[in-house]
Amino acid sequence: MSEHTRTRTTEEETETDRDERAGCPECGGRLSADSEHGETVCRDCGLVVQEDEIDRGPEWRAFDSAEKDEKSRVGAPTTKMMHDEGLSTNIGWQDKDAYGNSLSSRQRQKMQRLRTWNERFRTRDSKERNLKQALGEIDRMASALGLPENVRETASVIYRRALDEDLLPGRSIEGVATASLYAAARQAGVPRSLDEVERVSRVDKMELTRTYRYIIRELNLEVKPADPESYVPRFASDLELSDEVERRARELIEAAREDGILSGKSPVGLAAASVYASALLCNEKVTQSEVSEVADISEVTIRNRYKELLEAGEVVTA
DNA sequence: ATGGTTTTTACTGCGTC
């Protein structure tokens, strides 16, 4: 994978089409992009400067008939949210032929049989069935937690990888699906706490944390500790607090971060405390118990945290 | 498994509406 120093013979560089601004790091020669291979190549020494450039998406539009022919590499967009990425065949439910004419009853029966078999083949493979169920679960839980589409997609990808790497045996589909979703939400910066996720899942917390740790480790997923700030907007809106409160809550967290009080403390607790403290500063009334309610954190923790937060905030305010 | 840290549980006292 990492052969950035690979060189190519001049003979191969036939489809170069446009010059790049920067020079070759090796010999200073001119570079040219080779969009056919997705590489940037030096014209003089043949050094491959950059490989695997991003394909910036399909050309959905064609401006003349020539482009129409060469750029029509576009099909329906695929999605990781369907177990077959939306690529398999579906036989329509309407008993019409390609011209819209109705079918004879004989042919209708035939079509019905075809549908049946098509469905069977489509979900035959156990992995496919597995995925189908898991993705359904992910979707259900994501809805219950109010998580956006992109998180579901990410969760689907994670699950798919777990499946490909044979991480499933010995673990429940439910558990892995839940863990995937939990991880996806965190990666997307819209975390849900373990308690919240557990509530909509069919697995208990023990299994969830165990499975979560497992797939994170096995798939080498980088999941940074949740940022307290990412919880703030949700809590604030759940409590119907103003944007001002939300803003100051963020400031408090920032100030605390400077002072290094954040490490080791639960992010949810910090977020809850900052919202409470901020509401106090803005003269908007919320009780500790209300905050603890929406944040799923004990009042004691809120008390402890918010004192610390205010102390750290003093420095900034004063 | 163990020890250190953080969070939770449970209880108590104080002031206010």
Place this chain on the structure above:
DNA sequence: GACGCGGTAAAAACCAT
């Protein structure tokens, strides 16, 4: 008297080793 708040001690949960 109920409620919101603050404090404390002990238990439980969590994490790194």
